[in-house]
Amino acid sequence: MKKVFALFAILVVFTLGMTQAVVAQEDATEAPATSAVTQTAAPIVEIDTAVEETESFHKLLKQKVIEGDAAFMSIIILCLVIGLAVCIERIIYLALSDTNTDDLLKKIDAALAKGDIEEAKEICRNTRGPVASIFYQGLSRHDQGIEVVEKTVVSYGGVQSGLMERGLPWISLFIGITPMIGFMGTVYGMIIAFDKIQQVGDLSATVIAGGIKLALITTVAALTVAITLQIFYNYIITKIDNLVGDMEDSSISLLDILIKYNLKSN
Secondary structure (H helix, E strand, O other): OHHHHHHHHHHHHHHHHHHHHHHHOOOOOOOOOOOOOOOOOHHHHHHHHHHHHHHHHHHHHHHHHHHOOHHHHHHHHHHHHHHHHHHHHHHHHHHHHOOOHHHHHHHHHHHHHOOOHHHHHHHHHOOOOHHHHHHHHHHHOHHHOHHHHHHHHHHHHHHHHHHHOOOHHHHHHHHHHHHHHHHHHHHHHHHHHHHHHHHHOOOOHHHHHHHHHHHHHHHHHHHHHHHHHHHHHHHHHHHHHHHHHHHHHHHHHHHHHHHHHHHHHO
């Protein structure tokens, strides 16, 4: 978790730095770049066109961030960066938690068929994922009875489920708070628009355009961030549900294997 928090800190600093750079360039004028050598080859023209399209998209995005007010847009971007960082960390963690339970159960069954409980425990220690950890806890208490093993598996399964769900409240927070920030920007933009109408004393599109543009940009940005994080959140929840279901099914199979082993030992 220390590495994750360090990653968050780096992303926060990077986002704030990019926001300040955008604000600093708001009044700057950009001089057109001139090339010393003129070439008319078709591949060069295509490359120049692609570069210009990338630069134009970057300029458009930067312009919209400035027009949407840096105060609101920086918070929205910060929610996006931290939310995506948590999502990516959870996806990697869950991908590493996935285990081939059928193969693991076959190896444990083969070891117990030989009467070697230590080999079965060693197989679990050398296997990655929460299922192997649960199996190891159950095998460690095989001599205390099936009921104790079952309670141990259930208890440790709850612990592993909690580890898999770590960080999800933060994603939910960003999904819920980002539209609120966008709505606040919308209200702020409308206040600016009405203030200008009051100052000028005339209702015209030119007077209210700036405030309405700010309101719409912050709303679009906030909804885009919330929708993006919601997609990742649903994927993570689905992955966790699949892993929990796999843990429950494989735990029942482990109990059956241990019952067979105890009957054979007795």
